[in-house]
Amino acid sequence: MSKTIRFNAFDMNCVGHQSPGLWAHPRDKSWKYKDLDYWQDLARTLERGVFDGIFIADVIGYYDVYKGSNYHALHQAAQIPVNDPLQLAAPIALATEHLGIGITASTSFEHPYTFARRLSTADHHSKGRIGWNIVTSYLESGAKNIGQGGLRRHDNRYEVAAEYIEVLYKLFEGSWEEGAVLRDRDRRIFTDPAKVHEIGHKGKYFEVPGYHLSEPSPQRTPVLYQAGASGPGKAFAAEHAECIFVAAPTRSVLKQHVAETRRRVAEAGRDPKKVYIYTLVTIITDETDEKAQKKFEEYRDYVSYDGSLVFMSGWSGIDFGQYAPTDQVRKVETNAIHSFVEHIAGGDKAWTIDELAKFGGIGGLGPVFVGSPSRIADILQEWVDDTDVDGFNLAYAVTPDSFEDVVGYIVPELQKRGVYPTTYRTGTLREKLFGDGDYLAANHPANRYRDIEAVKREEAEAANTVPKSAAI
Numbered sequence: 001m002s003k004t005i006r007f008n009a010f011d012m013n014c015v016g017h018q019s020p021g022l023w024a025h026p027r028d029k030s031w032k033y034k035d036l037d038y039w040q041d042l043a044r045t046l047e048r049g050v051f052d053g054i055f056i057a058d059v060i061g062y063y064d065v066y067k068g069s070n071y072h073a074l075h076q077a078a079q080i081p082v083n084d085p086l087q088l089a090a091p092i093a094l095a096t097e098h099l100g101i102g103i104t105a106s107t108s109f110e111h112p113y114t115f116a117r118r119l120s121t122a123d124h125h126s127k128g129r130i131g132w133n134i135v136t137s138y139l140e141s142g143a144k145n146i147g148q149g150g151l152r153r154h155d156n157r158y159e160v161a162a163e164y165i166e167v168l169y170k171l172f173e174g175s176w177e178e179g180a181v182l183r184d185r186d187r188r189i190f191t192d193p194a195k196v197h198e199i200g201h202k203g204k205y206f207e208v209p210g211y212h213l214s215e216p217s218p219q220r221t222p223v224l225y226q227a228g229a230s231g232p233g234k235a236f237a238a239e240h241a242e243c244i245f246v247a248a249p250t251r252s253v254l255k256q257h258v259a260e261t262r263r264r265v266a267e268a269g270r271d272p273k274k275v276y277i278y279t280l281v282t283i284i285t286d287e288t289d290e291k292a293q294k295k296f297e298e299y300r301d302y303v304s305y306d307g308s309l310v311f312m313s314g315w316s317g318i319d320f321g322q323y324a325p326t327d328q329v330r331k332v333e334t335n336a337i338h339s340f341v342e343h344i345a346g347g348d349k350a351w352t353i354d355e356l357a358k359f360g361g362i363g364g365l366g367p368v369f370v371g372s373p374s375r376i377a378d379i380l381q382e383w384v385d386d387t388d389v390d391g392f393n394l395a396y397a398v399t400p401d402s403f404e405d406v407v408g409y410i411v412p413e414l415q416k417r418g419v420y421p422t423t424y425r426t427g428t429l430r431e432k433l434f435g436d437g438d439y440l441a442a443n444h445p446a447n448r449y450r451d452i453e454a455v456k457r458e459e460a461e462a463a464n465t466v467p468k469s470a471a472i
Helices: 030-034 036-048 071-075 086-095 112-125 140-145 154-174 231-240 251-267 289-300 305-316 338-345 353-359 373-387 401-416 429-434 445-449 452-464
Strands: 006-012 053-057 100-106 130-135 181-184 189-191 223-226 243-246 276-285 368-371 391-395
Touching: 006 036, 006 276, 006 401, 030 036, 036 053, 036 086, 036 401, 053 130, 071 305, 086 100, 086 112, 100 112, 100 223, 100 429, 112 130, 112 154, 154 231, 154 445, 154 452, 223 231, 223 429, 231 251, 243 251, 251 276, 251 373, 276 289, 276 373, 276 401, 289 368, 305 353, 368 373, 373 401, 391 401, 445 452
Parallel strands: 006 053, 006 391, 053 100, 100 130, 130 223, 223 243, 243 276, 276 368, 276 391
Antiparallel strands: 181 189
Protein backbone atom coordinates (compact mmCIF):
# COMPACT_ATOMS: atom_id res chain seq x y z
CA MET A 1 0.00 0.00 0.00
CA SER A 2 1.18 3.50 -0.83
CA LYS A 3 2.12 5.84 1.98
CA THR A 4 -0.29 8.58 2.99
CA ILE A 5 -0.74 11.27 0.33
CA ARG A 6 -0.85 14.90 1.45
CA PHE A 7 -2.40 17.94 -0.24
CA ASN A 8 -1.67 21.67 -0.05
CA ALA A 9 -3.63 24.29 -1.97
CA PHE A 10 -1.43 26.71 -3.92
CA ASP A 11 -2.91 30.17 -4.32
CA MET A 12 -1.95 33.83 -4.26
CA ASN A 13 -3.64 37.07 -3.19
CA CYS A 14 -4.13 38.12 -6.80
CA VAL A 15 -5.81 37.37 -10.13
CA GLY A 16 -4.16 34.96 -12.56
CA HIS A 17 -1.89 33.11 -10.17
CA GLN A 18 -0.47 30.28 -12.34
CA SER A 19 -3.02 29.92 -15.15
CA PRO A 20 -2.76 33.12 -17.22
CA GLY A 21 -5.93 33.96 -19.13
CA LEU A 22 -8.19 31.63 -17.13
CA TRP A 23 -9.47 34.62 -15.14
CA ALA A 24 -11.78 35.20 -18.13
CA HIS A 25 -13.48 31.81 -17.69
CA PRO A 26 -17.13 32.36 -16.65
CA ARG A 27 -16.76 30.18 -13.54
CA ASP A 28 -13.46 31.63 -12.34
CA LYS A 29 -13.73 33.78 -9.22
CA SER A 30 -10.12 34.80 -8.75
CA TRP A 31 -11.27 38.38 -9.35
CA LYS A 32 -12.78 38.13 -5.83
CA TYR A 33 -9.30 37.97 -4.31
CA LYS A 34 -10.03 41.31 -2.58
CA ASP A 35 -13.01 39.86 -0.69
CA LEU A 36 -12.47 38.06 2.61
CA ASP A 37 -15.56 35.90 2.13
CA TYR A 38 -13.90 34.38 -0.96
CA TRP A 39 -10.89 33.31 1.09
CA GLN A 40 -12.98 32.07 4.00
CA ASP A 41 -15.22 29.98 1.72
CA LEU A 42 -12.16 28.49 0.00
CA ALA A 43 -10.54 27.72 3.36
CA ARG A 44 -13.67 25.87 4.55
CA THR A 45 -13.64 23.81 1.34
CA LEU A 46 -9.99 22.86 1.85
CA GLU A 47 -10.55 21.95 5.49
CA ARG A 48 -13.46 19.74 4.46
CA GLY A 49 -10.95 18.02 2.18
CA VAL A 50 -8.44 17.58 5.05
CA PHE A 51 -5.76 19.59 3.22
CA ASP A 52 -2.60 20.20 5.24
CA GLY A 53 -2.88 23.85 4.43
CA ILE A 54 -3.27 26.70 2.00
CA PHE A 55 0.07 27.93 0.71
CA ILE A 56 -0.18 31.59 -0.32
CA ALA A 57 2.55 32.63 -2.73
CA ASP A 58 3.78 36.18 -3.21
CA VAL A 59 6.08 38.36 -5.28
CA ILE A 60 7.41 41.83 -4.62
CA GLY A 61 7.67 43.45 -8.01
CA TYR A 62 6.19 42.70 -11.41
CA TYR A 63 7.06 40.60 -14.44
CA ASP A 64 8.76 42.87 -16.96
CA VAL A 65 11.31 40.52 -18.57
CA TYR A 66 9.06 39.33 -21.43
CA LYS A 67 9.56 41.68 -24.39
CA GLY A 68 11.25 44.12 -22.01
CA SER A 69 8.07 45.51 -20.47
CA ASN A 70 5.25 44.80 -18.03
CA TYR A 71 2.59 45.40 -20.71
CA HIS A 72 1.50 41.77 -21.01
CA ALA A 73 1.65 41.20 -17.25
CA LEU A 74 -0.80 44.07 -16.72
CA HIS A 75 -2.87 43.13 -19.76
CA GLN A 76 -3.42 39.56 -18.53
CA ALA A 77 -3.34 40.21 -14.75
CA ALA A 78 -0.27 37.98 -14.46
CA GLN A 79 0.19 38.28 -10.67
CA ILE A 80 -0.55 41.99 -10.82
CA PRO A 81 -2.53 43.47 -9.14
CA VAL A 82 -1.40 41.57 -6.05
CA ASN A 83 -2.17 42.12 -2.36
CA ASP A 84 -0.27 41.30 0.83
CA PRO A 85 -0.52 37.59 1.78
CA LEU A 86 -0.05 37.86 5.55
CA GLN A 87 -3.26 39.83 5.98
CA LEU A 88 -5.20 36.74 4.92
CA ALA A 89 -4.03 34.72 7.91
CA ALA A 90 -6.54 36.11 10.43
CA PRO A 91 -9.71 35.73 8.32
CA ILE A 92 -8.71 32.22 7.24
CA ALA A 93 -7.98 31.28 10.85
CA LEU A 94 -11.38 32.60 11.93
CA ALA A 95 -13.16 30.49 9.31
CA THR A 96 -11.38 27.21 10.10
CA GLU A 97 -10.15 25.12 13.00
CA HIS A 98 -7.36 22.98 11.55
CA LEU A 99 -6.17 24.27 8.17
CA GLY A 100 -2.53 25.34 8.04
CA ILE A 101 -1.80 28.81 6.65
CA GLY A 102 1.49 29.12 4.77
CA ILE A 103 2.60 32.68 4.07
CA THR A 104 5.33 33.62 1.60
CA ALA A 105 7.65 36.45 2.59
CA SER A 106 11.05 37.39 1.21
CA THR A 107 14.28 37.75 3.14
CA SER A 108 15.34 40.35 0.56
CA PHE A 109 12.70 43.01 1.15
CA GLU A 110 11.64 43.05 4.80
CA HIS A 111 13.68 43.64 7.96
CA PRO A 112 13.78 40.57 10.24
CA TYR A 113 13.01 42.49 13.45
CA THR A 114 9.64 43.85 12.33
CA PHE A 115 8.82 40.71 10.35
CA ALA A 116 9.34 38.57 13.45
CA ARG A 117 6.59 40.48 15.23
CA ARG A 118 4.21 40.10 12.27
CA LEU A 119 4.79 36.33 12.16
CA SER A 120 4.40 35.88 15.92
CA THR A 121 1.17 37.89 15.83
CA ALA A 122 -0.26 35.68 13.08
CA ASP A 123 0.78 32.53 14.96
CA HIS A 124 -0.96 33.83 18.10
CA HIS A 125 -4.15 34.74 16.23
CA SER A 126 -4.32 31.36 14.45
CA LYS A 127 -3.53 29.39 17.63
CA GLY A 128 -0.34 28.08 16.08
CA ARG A 129 -1.31 27.32 12.47
CA ILE A 130 1.16 29.57 10.64
CA GLY A 131 3.93 28.49 8.31
CA TRP A 132 6.49 30.76 6.67
CA ASN A 133 7.59 30.07 3.11
CA ILE A 134 11.15 31.42 2.98
CA VAL A 135 12.05 32.96 -0.37
CA THR A 136 14.89 35.19 -1.50
CA SER A 137 13.01 36.78 -4.47
CA TYR A 138 13.90 36.87 -8.14
CA LEU A 139 12.36 40.02 -9.67
CA GLU A 140 14.68 42.94 -10.37
CA SER A 141 11.66 45.26 -10.37
CA GLY A 142 11.02 44.56 -6.70
CA ALA A 143 14.55 45.41 -5.63
CA LYS A 144 14.56 48.60 -7.69
CA ASN A 145 11.29 49.84 -6.21
CA ILE A 146 12.50 49.66 -2.63
CA GLY A 147 15.69 51.51 -3.44
CA GLN A 148 18.14 48.61 -3.71
CA GLY A 149 19.03 49.39 -7.32
CA GLY A 150 18.73 45.73 -8.29
CA LEU A 151 18.81 42.21 -6.91
CA ARG A 152 21.85 40.81 -5.18
CA ARG A 153 23.48 37.93 -7.00
CA HIS A 154 21.63 34.62 -6.60
CA ASP A 155 24.05 32.89 -4.22
CA ASN A 156 24.52 36.06 -2.18
CA ARG A 157 20.76 36.22 -1.59
CA TYR A 158 21.02 32.89 0.24
CA GLU A 159 23.91 34.23 2.32
CA VAL A 160 21.62 37.07 3.40
CA ALA A 161 18.80 34.58 4.05
CA ALA A 162 21.04 32.49 6.31
CA GLU A 163 21.74 35.48 8.55
CA TYR A 164 18.12 36.63 8.34
CA ILE A 165 16.82 33.33 9.69
CA GLU A 166 19.50 33.30 12.38
CA VAL A 167 18.10 36.61 13.64
CA LEU A 168 14.61 35.14 13.67
CA TYR A 169 15.73 32.04 15.57
CA LYS A 170 17.32 34.26 18.20
CA LEU A 171 14.13 36.32 18.53
CA PHE A 172 11.66 33.41 18.43
CA GLU A 173 13.59 30.80 20.39
CA GLY A 174 15.96 32.67 22.71
CA SER A 175 14.70 36.11 23.57
CA TRP A 176 11.83 35.00 25.83
CA GLU A 177 12.40 31.95 28.04
CA GLU A 178 9.71 29.43 28.84
CA GLY A 179 7.81 30.79 31.81
CA ALA A 180 8.80 34.41 31.22
CA VAL A 181 5.15 35.44 31.04
CA LEU A 182 3.65 34.96 34.52
CA ARG A 183 0.35 36.90 34.39
CA ASP A 184 0.44 36.88 38.20
CA ARG A 185 -2.40 39.14 39.32
CA ASP A 186 -1.71 38.69 43.02
CA ARG A 187 1.87 39.92 42.75
CA ARG A 188 1.01 42.19 39.82
CA ILE A 189 3.81 40.78 37.71
CA PHE A 190 2.98 40.13 34.07
CA THR A 191 6.48 39.25 32.81
CA ASP A 192 9.62 38.21 34.69
CA PRO A 193 12.25 40.61 33.27
CA ALA A 194 15.05 38.20 34.20
CA LYS A 195 13.71 35.74 31.64
CA VAL A 196 13.60 38.15 28.70
CA HIS A 197 16.91 38.65 26.88
CA GLU A 198 18.40 40.98 24.33
CA ILE A 199 19.68 38.92 21.41
CA GLY A 200 22.74 41.09 20.74
CA HIS A 201 22.97 40.23 17.06
CA LYS A 202 25.64 42.04 15.06
CA GLY A 203 26.27 40.41 11.72
CA LYS A 204 27.34 41.19 8.19
CA TYR A 205 23.89 42.29 7.01
CA PHE A 206 21.81 42.93 10.14
CA GLU A 207 22.29 44.49 13.54
CA VAL A 208 19.52 43.63 16.04
CA PRO A 209 20.60 44.26 19.63
CA GLY A 210 17.33 44.03 21.54
CA TYR A 211 14.38 41.94 22.63
CA HIS A 212 11.66 40.27 20.58
CA LEU A 213 8.55 42.45 20.80
CA SER A 214 6.12 39.54 21.09
CA GLU A 215 5.78 36.92 23.77
CA PRO A 216 6.34 33.36 22.47
CA SER A 217 3.60 32.19 20.12
CA PRO A 218 2.20 28.63 20.22
CA GLN A 219 4.92 27.33 17.86
CA ARG A 220 7.57 29.94 18.70
CA THR A 221 9.03 29.55 15.21
CA PRO A 222 6.26 28.97 12.64
CA VAL A 223 6.53 25.86 10.46
CA LEU A 224 9.33 26.50 7.95
CA TYR A 225 8.50 26.07 4.27
CA GLN A 226 11.04 26.52 1.50
CA ALA A 227 10.73 26.42 -2.26
CA GLY A 228 14.28 26.95 -3.50
CA ALA A 229 15.50 24.17 -5.78
CA SER A 230 18.85 25.53 -7.00
CA GLY A 231 22.09 24.30 -5.45
CA PRO A 232 22.15 27.00 -2.74
CA GLY A 233 18.39 26.63 -2.29
CA LYS A 234 18.67 22.88 -1.71
CA ALA A 235 21.48 23.39 0.81
CA PHE A 236 19.42 25.99 2.67
CA ALA A 237 16.34 23.76 2.68
CA ALA A 238 18.30 20.75 3.92
CA GLU A 239 19.44 22.70 6.96
CA HIS A 240 16.26 24.62 7.79
CA ALA A 241 13.05 23.55 6.02
CA GLU A 242 10.35 21.30 7.44
CA CYS A 243 8.24 21.31 4.27
CA ILE A 244 9.76 21.74 0.82
CA PHE A 245 7.82 22.75 -2.27
CA VAL A 246 9.19 21.73 -5.67
CA ALA A 247 8.08 22.10 -9.28
CA ALA A 248 9.24 19.24 -11.49
CA PRO A 249 7.98 18.98 -15.06
CA THR A 250 8.43 15.19 -15.20
CA ARG A 251 8.40 12.25 -12.82
CA SER A 252 12.04 11.42 -13.49
CA VAL A 253 13.16 14.94 -12.59
CA LEU A 254 11.08 14.78 -9.40
CA LYS A 255 12.54 11.40 -8.40
CA GLN A 256 16.09 12.72 -8.66
CA HIS A 257 15.19 15.87 -6.76
CA VAL A 258 13.49 14.03 -3.89
CA ALA A 259 16.40 11.60 -3.50
CA GLU A 260 18.95 14.41 -3.47
CA THR A 261 16.90 16.43 -0.98
CA ARG A 262 16.53 13.54 1.46
CA ARG A 263 20.27 12.81 1.18
CA ARG A 264 21.12 16.44 1.93
CA VAL A 265 18.75 16.52 4.92
CA ALA A 266 20.39 13.40 6.37
CA GLU A 267 23.86 14.89 5.85
CA ALA A 268 22.66 17.97 7.77
CA GLY A 269 21.95 15.70 10.75
CA ARG A 270 18.18 15.74 10.44
CA ASP A 271 15.64 12.96 9.84
CA PRO A 272 14.86 12.96 6.08
CA LYS A 273 11.47 11.36 6.71
CA LYS A 274 10.51 14.27 8.96
CA VAL A 275 10.81 16.71 6.06
CA TYR A 276 7.79 16.68 3.77
CA ILE A 277 8.25 17.31 0.06
CA TYR A 278 5.28 18.52 -2.00
CA THR A 279 5.42 18.72 -5.78
CA LEU A 280 3.41 21.17 -7.87
CA VAL A 281 0.60 19.70 -10.00
CA THR A 282 -2.78 20.77 -11.34
CA ILE A 283 -5.67 18.30 -11.28
CA ILE A 284 -8.59 18.53 -13.70
CA THR A 285 -11.19 15.92 -12.88
CA ASP A 286 -14.84 14.98 -13.27
CA GLU A 287 -17.05 11.90 -13.00
CA THR A 288 -15.52 10.26 -16.08
CA ASP A 289 -12.36 10.54 -18.14
CA GLU A 290 -14.39 11.95 -21.02
CA LYS A 291 -15.94 14.71 -18.91
CA ALA A 292 -12.55 15.59 -17.42
CA GLN A 293 -10.95 15.78 -20.86
CA LYS A 294 -13.78 17.97 -22.12
CA LYS A 295 -13.25 20.29 -19.14
CA PHE A 296 -9.52 20.43 -19.88
CA GLU A 297 -10.12 21.35 -23.53
CA GLU A 298 -12.53 24.05 -22.41
CA TYR A 299 -9.91 25.50 -20.05
CA ARG A 300 -7.23 25.48 -22.73
CA ASP A 301 -9.35 27.76 -24.89
CA TYR A 302 -8.79 30.51 -22.31
CA VAL A 303 -5.00 30.16 -21.91
CA SER A 304 -3.02 33.31 -22.71
CA TYR A 305 0.11 32.50 -24.76
CA ASP A 306 1.71 35.84 -23.90
CA GLY A 307 0.65 35.53 -20.26
CA SER A 308 2.31 32.15 -20.01
CA LEU A 309 5.58 33.48 -21.43
CA VAL A 310 5.36 36.46 -19.05
CA PHE A 311 5.73 33.96 -16.18
CA MET A 312 8.30 31.79 -17.92
CA SER A 313 10.44 34.83 -18.71
CA GLY A 314 10.12 36.24 -15.19
CA TRP A 315 10.92 32.96 -13.46
CA SER A 316 13.91 32.21 -15.67
CA GLY A 317 15.21 35.74 -16.26
CA ILE A 318 15.23 34.96 -20.01
CA ASP A 319 13.15 37.05 -22.39
CA PHE A 320 11.43 34.35 -24.41
CA GLY A 321 9.77 37.06 -26.50
CA GLN A 322 12.99 37.46 -28.50
CA TYR A 323 12.79 33.92 -29.92
CA ALA A 324 10.63 32.22 -32.54
CA PRO A 325 8.03 29.72 -31.25
CA THR A 326 10.00 26.85 -32.84
CA ASP A 327 13.33 27.80 -31.20
CA GLN A 328 14.57 25.45 -28.48
CA VAL A 329 14.99 26.59 -24.88
CA ARG A 330 18.68 26.73 -24.02
CA LYS A 331 20.42 27.09 -20.70
CA VAL A 332 21.44 30.67 -19.98
CA GLU A 333 23.01 31.93 -16.76
CA THR A 334 20.65 34.44 -15.14
CA ASN A 335 20.04 36.03 -11.75
CA ALA A 336 16.50 34.63 -11.39
CA ILE A 337 15.31 31.13 -10.46
CA HIS A 338 18.21 28.82 -11.27
CA SER A 339 16.21 25.62 -10.77
CA PHE A 340 13.76 26.66 -13.50
CA VAL A 341 16.53 26.91 -16.07
CA GLU A 342 18.18 23.70 -14.87
CA HIS A 343 14.97 21.63 -15.06
CA ILE A 344 13.65 23.01 -18.34
CA ALA A 345 16.84 23.55 -20.33
CA GLY A 346 18.91 20.82 -18.70
CA GLY A 347 16.25 18.14 -18.19
CA ASP A 348 15.40 15.01 -20.12
CA LYS A 349 13.21 16.79 -22.70
CA ALA A 350 14.08 19.37 -25.36
CA TRP A 351 11.49 22.17 -25.18
CA THR A 352 10.57 24.65 -27.88
CA ILE A 353 9.29 28.09 -26.88
CA ASP A 354 5.81 27.15 -28.11
CA GLU A 355 5.80 23.92 -26.06
CA LEU A 356 6.98 25.83 -23.00
CA ALA A 357 4.17 28.38 -23.35
CA LYS A 358 1.54 25.68 -23.71
CA PHE A 359 2.96 23.64 -20.84
CA GLY A 360 2.90 26.63 -18.51
CA GLY A 361 -0.52 27.85 -19.59
CA ILE A 362 -2.35 25.91 -16.88
CA GLY A 363 -0.85 25.51 -13.42
CA GLY A 364 2.61 26.90 -14.06
CA LEU A 365 5.70 24.69 -13.93
CA GLY A 366 3.99 21.52 -12.72
CA PRO A 367 2.29 18.84 -14.84
CA VAL A 368 -1.48 18.74 -15.39
CA PHE A 369 -3.26 15.50 -14.49
CA VAL A 370 -6.58 14.98 -16.31
CA GLY A 371 -9.07 12.19 -15.66
CA SER A 372 -11.70 10.52 -13.55
CA PRO A 373 -11.22 10.09 -9.79
CA SER A 374 -9.89 6.57 -10.21
CA ARG A 375 -7.45 7.56 -12.95
CA ILE A 376 -6.16 10.54 -10.99
CA ALA A 377 -5.80 8.45 -7.82
CA ASP A 378 -3.79 5.88 -9.78
CA ILE A 379 -1.49 8.61 -11.10
CA LEU A 380 -0.96 10.16 -7.68
CA GLN A 381 -0.14 6.81 -6.11
CA GLU A 382 2.26 5.97 -8.94
CA TRP A 383 4.09 9.27 -8.47
CA VAL A 384 4.33 8.81 -4.71
CA ASP A 385 5.49 5.20 -4.99
CA ASP A 386 8.05 5.94 -7.71
CA THR A 387 9.50 9.23 -6.48
CA ASP A 388 9.08 9.05 -2.66
CA VAL A 389 7.41 12.48 -2.71
CA ASP A 390 5.11 13.10 0.27
CA GLY A 391 2.34 15.07 -1.33
CA PHE A 392 1.11 17.53 -3.91
CA ASN A 393 0.94 21.30 -3.98
CA LEU A 394 -2.23 21.86 -6.00
CA ALA A 395 -2.44 24.82 -8.35
CA TYR A 396 -5.79 25.69 -9.86
CA ALA A 397 -6.99 26.15 -13.41
CA VAL A 398 -10.25 27.80 -12.36
CA THR A 399 -10.91 28.81 -8.77
CA PRO A 400 -12.65 27.66 -6.66
CA ASP A 401 -13.86 24.91 -9.04
CA SER A 402 -10.48 23.16 -9.27
CA PHE A 403 -10.25 22.83 -5.48
CA GLU A 404 -13.90 21.85 -5.10
CA ASP A 405 -13.43 19.13 -7.72
CA VAL A 406 -10.44 17.70 -5.84
CA VAL A 407 -12.36 17.73 -2.55
CA GLY A 408 -15.50 16.30 -4.12
CA TYR A 409 -13.96 13.67 -6.40
CA ILE A 410 -10.32 12.88 -5.58
CA VAL A 411 -10.24 13.03 -1.77
CA PRO A 412 -13.06 10.44 -1.33
CA GLU A 413 -11.37 8.10 -3.82
CA LEU A 414 -8.02 8.31 -2.02
CA GLN A 415 -9.70 7.89 1.37
CA LYS A 416 -11.51 4.80 0.07
CA ARG A 417 -8.09 3.39 -0.87
CA GLY A 418 -6.75 4.16 2.63
CA VAL A 419 -4.02 6.52 1.40
CA TYR A 420 -5.40 9.91 2.48
CA PRO A 421 -6.20 11.35 5.93
CA THR A 422 -9.80 11.36 7.13
CA THR A 423 -9.27 13.64 10.14
CA TYR A 424 -6.78 16.14 11.54
CA ARG A 425 -4.62 15.75 14.61
CA THR A 426 -5.38 18.27 17.31
CA GLY A 427 -2.84 20.98 18.14
CA THR A 428 -0.63 23.37 16.21
CA LEU A 429 0.27 23.04 12.54
CA ARG A 430 3.61 21.46 13.44
CA GLU A 431 1.88 18.92 15.68
CA LYS A 432 -0.70 18.16 13.00
CA LEU A 433 2.00 17.54 10.41
CA PHE A 434 4.60 15.60 12.38
CA GLY A 435 3.03 14.58 15.69
CA ASP A 436 6.16 15.51 17.65
CA GLY A 437 5.00 18.60 19.52
CA ASP A 438 4.58 22.31 18.91
CA TYR A 439 8.25 23.35 18.67
CA LEU A 440 11.01 22.67 16.17
CA ALA A 441 12.63 19.26 16.52
CA ALA A 442 15.60 18.82 18.85
CA ASN A 443 17.98 18.24 15.91
CA HIS A 444 16.98 21.46 14.15
CA PRO A 445 19.66 24.19 14.07
CA ALA A 446 17.29 26.66 15.75
CA ASN A 447 17.74 24.80 19.03
CA ARG A 448 21.20 26.23 19.64
CA TYR A 449 19.61 29.68 20.03
CA ARG A 450 17.31 28.73 22.90
CA ASP A 451 20.07 29.56 25.39
CA ILE A 452 20.67 33.01 23.96
CA GLU A 453 23.12 34.08 26.67
CA ALA A 454 25.36 31.11 25.85
CA VAL A 455 25.17 32.01 22.15
CA LYS A 456 26.17 35.60 22.89
CA ARG A 457 29.17 34.38 24.90
CA GLU A 458 30.24 32.06 22.07
CA GLU A 459 29.94 34.84 19.50
CA ALA A 460 31.91 37.24 21.69
CA GLU A 461 34.68 34.66 22.14
CA ALA A 462 34.77 34.00 18.39
CA ALA A 463 35.05 37.72 17.69
CA ASN A 464 37.96 38.01 20.13
CA THR A 465 39.87 35.10 18.58
CA VAL A 466 39.98 36.42 14.98
CA PRO A 467 43.52 35.79 13.66
CA LYS A 468 45.65 38.94 13.52
CA SER A 469 46.22 38.49 9.81
CA ALA A 470 42.47 38.51 9.23
CA ALA A 471 42.03 41.55 11.46
CA ILE A 472 44.63 43.46 9.48
